[in-house]
Amino acid sequence: MIKHSIRLHPLGKELMVNDQTPLIDVLHEFGIEFPCGGKGTCGKCKVRLLEGEIKTTEDHQQKIEKLGLSDDWRLACFSKCTTDITLEIDQFNHLILADESEFDFCPQEGFGVAVDLGTTTVVAQLIDLSSAKVLAVETMLNPQVRFGADLISRIQSCIDGNQTEMTRIIRAVIGKMIDLMMKKHPVELQKVVLVGNSVMQLIFSNGNVSPLSMYPFKTDNLGLKTLIPEELGWNFQVKEKVKFYPSIGSFVGSDILAGILATGLHQKEKFTALIDLGTNGEIVIGNKNQIVCASTAAGPAFEGANISMGMRAVTGAISSLNLVEDKIEAIVIGNTAPKGICGSALIDAIAILRKLDLIGMFGEINSGETAIQITGKVSLSQKDINEFQLAKAAIATGLSILARKLSIELDEIETIYIAGGFGSYINIENLAATGMIELPQEKIHKIGNTALIGAKMFLFSDTEMYEEILTKTRHINLEGDPNFQNIYVDKMLFL
Amino acid sequence: MEELLEKLLEAVEFGKVDQKSPYPPQLKGQDGSHEITISAIETGISPQRILEEALIPAMARVGKKFSENKIFVPQMLMSARAMGASMLQLKPFFTSGDIKTKGTFIIGTVKGDLHDIGKNLVAMMVEGGGWSIVDLGVDVGSDRFIEALRNNPGAIVGISALLTTTMVNMGEIVSSIKEEVPDTKILIGGAPVNDDFCQKIGADFYAPDPQGAVEYLNKMAS
Numbered sequence: 001m002i003k004h005s006i007r008l009h010p011l012g013k014e015l016m017v018n019d020q021t022p023l024i025d026v027l028h029e030f031g032i033e034f035p036c037g038g039k040g041t042c043g044k045c046k047v048r049l050l051e052g053e054i055k056t057t058e059d060h061q062q063k064i065e066k067l068g069l070s071d072d073w074r075l076a077c078f079s080k081c082t083t084d085i086t087l088e089i090d091q092f093n094h095l096i097l098a099d100e101s102e103f104d105f106c107p108q109e110g111f112g113v114a115v116d117l118g119t120t121t122v123v124a125q126l127i128d129l130s131s132a133k134v135l136a137v138e139t140m141l142n143p144q145v146r147f148g149a150d151l152i153s154r155i156q157s158c159i160d161g162n163q164t165e166m167t168r169i170i171r172a173v174i175g176k177m178i179d180l181m182m183k184k185h186p187v188e189l190q191k192v193v194l195v196g197n198s199v200m201q202l203i204f205s206n207g208n209v210s211p212l213s214m215y216p217f218k219t220d221n222l223g224l225k226t227l228i229p230e231e232l233g234w235n236f237q238v239k240e241k242v243k244f245y246p247s248i249g250s251f252v253g254s255d256i257l258a259g260i261l262a263t264g265l266h267q268k269e270k271f272t273a274l275i276d277l278g279t280n281g282e283i284v285i286g287n288k289n290q291i292v293c294a295s296t297a298a299g300p301a302f303e304g305a306n307i308s309m310g311m312r313a314v315t316g317a318i319s320s321l322n323l324v325e326d327k328i329e330a331i332v333i334g335n336t337a338p339k340g341i342c343g344s345a346l347i348d349a350i351a352i353l354r355k356l357d358l359i360g361m362f363g364e365i366n367s368g369e370t371a372i373q374i375t376g377k378v379s380l381s382q383k384d385i386n387e388f389q390l391a392k393a394a395i396a397t398g399l400s401i402l403a404r405k406l407s408i409e410l411d412e413i414e415t416i417y418i419a420g421g422f423g424s425y426i427n428i429e430n431l432a433a434t435g436m437i438e439l440p441q442e443k444i445h446k447i448g449n450t451a452l453i454g455a456k457m458f459l460f461s462d463t464e465m466y467e468e469i470l471t472k473t474r475h476i477n478l479e480g481d482p483n484f485q486n487i488y489v490d491k492m493l494f495l
Numbered sequence: 496m497e498e499l500l501e502k503l504l505e506a507v508e509f510g511k512v513d514q515k516s517p518y519p520p521q522l523k524g525q526d527g528s529h530e531i532t533i534s535a536i537e538t539g540i541s542p543q544r545i546l547e548e549a550l551i552p553a554m555a556r557v558g559k560k561f562s563e564n565k566i567f568v569p570q571m572l573m574s575a576r577a578m579g580a581s582m583l584q585l586k587p588f589f590t591s592g593d594i595k596t597k598g599t600f601i602i603g604t605v606k607g608d609l610h611d612i613g614k615n616l617v618a619m620m621v622e623g624g625g626w627s628i629v630d631l632g633v634d635v636g637s638d639r640f641i642e643a644l645r646n647n648p649g650a651i652v653g654i655s656a657l658l659t660t661t662m663v664n665m666g667e668i669v670s671s672i673k674e675e676v677p678d679t680k681i682l683i684g685g686a687p688v689n690d691d692f693c694q695k696i697g698a699d700f701y702a703p704d705p706q707g708a709v710e711y712l713n714k715m716a717s
Contacts, residue, residue: 152658152659152660153659155660156659156660159660213607213658213660213661214606214607214608214658214660214661214664215606215607215608215609215633215634215661361520362566362567362569362570363567363569364565364566364567364570368565370564382564382565383564386564386567386568389567389568389569390568477609479609479610479611480609485611485612485615488612489568489569489572489612490569492567492568492569493569
């Protein structure tokens, strides 16, 4: 297969990709946002073509003109790689928020690092605090993955005596990522901020994880953590103390606190929701007066776990499926042969199979077979469909119960943001068709990594800002609701 | 008479609660288990026969289909609701002793764990298998199991867990029960549980699904 190189300016990164690889596949790993979800309307993913060529379709050309851009600009969400290219990523020059606006910040002296410490992936960006420009980005797998994929198995592994090692390796990896960025940009660091879920926070700060292993799942150890580089084993200096932001509740961490900040839902008159379809499936609904949030056990299926041919949104994963004249067409990340299916394509598959009446309202395969072929060697089993039902019901139930806690109807929610590793690939129409989010499509907006956006905002903010959000926010235990089971089972259906 | 029992069996198997219930679509407008049970009692069919010839075989079919992955939680719950509607009509006959159950099954979710859907499905299937149920709810420790056993001598105990972090609590509960009320049979289940773990903690049986629990209990009763 023909390969091309992509050089990213100002990161100084060079990548090799297959011919015809969409830029969205390459860029979303660097924390680049596609606020309008690849519709080409917001222009926030625009890149300047410094070397090489990206052919434009008529549609692409019109979007570029409509946005008033000169002819050396391209929209990453519409572009494919067909030659060696060098790109300047415009987004790294500003901080784009979930609602497509730019972050209004107060310029500061020096440089900072923002880290989103995810259960599966860690992303760090080096930021010039005088301009909010992104100078460098590093992405790595969370090395704790070998101690378990989901949070409960990580907790179990800590209890089994592996916590010291898990704490050591995550501190080392983040230190290494920062080190790599500073090798390219030898600057003095003013501050480092981290966000992550409560378990990631406790392990990073070497707190006691065991209270989160069973009911009542409570610990008072989830506040702001400040640490110094020496105790983290880092061999570089940071002028201020390293901050790991506080969690909201037992299973809703500072990544969601950052998400609330990034969407600005805590300042809005009307109700806004944020759903993170990551490993832990957190949901937030709120406005400027009150916010409720909860975690659901929805994530694993969307991350590829428990799905026979499931995988994360990486090279070789089918990222989306389309129905073209009653035939299913697959789009594969990195434009290679499909190895499996990631969360966004799982949603597409279910919506399409239901549309073709190949599965019934209870999720049953109508033919009575144990699996349905999707494309090539990739198929979905009856059990996979059932796993999806559990996941989608968990989200739908969470939304329903949280809306009740606010004494509002679901349709009083003005905007609903979908964040998560595969967020950019989600087809909203299909998402709505599965019944996971029972709201009109136009209210649903996808957004990539709100945790990272919020973490960058923390670099510019004082502690009062997050304290204000924490005061307004209530953490809800969904399973404690007496109606949980009835709602959950109803939401498993495809109506 | 036979026809009513067959109709009731069908209504429960496919989860038809009452006439106005929209589920399942293929039985739309027809009588559900509520109406059929009332007719059956009025016609003079013995409540014991209603239980043994309609409800138990219907729930056995449901359990089998579930363990074969042919149906999923929603259909099973629909069937359980239909069974519940029938049981409500039969309740006086249980109280009066006209219906004999196979025994008593005490069930609860393990201490530290709040997940109850799996536990509830097992309780419903076991009830549909002709057993009396004592459901202790969630976050249940050894003291509550032992108290329930003292109130229901000879009952069999079922313990459920969904989390790897909470299933370890089963060990302590099993040994306490075996110490306080020797000869008690204990079955365990839940996503992280397996046969090895069952043997390790000294429980008597691991049920991979609700039907497995019903079959084990029936074997103990015979």
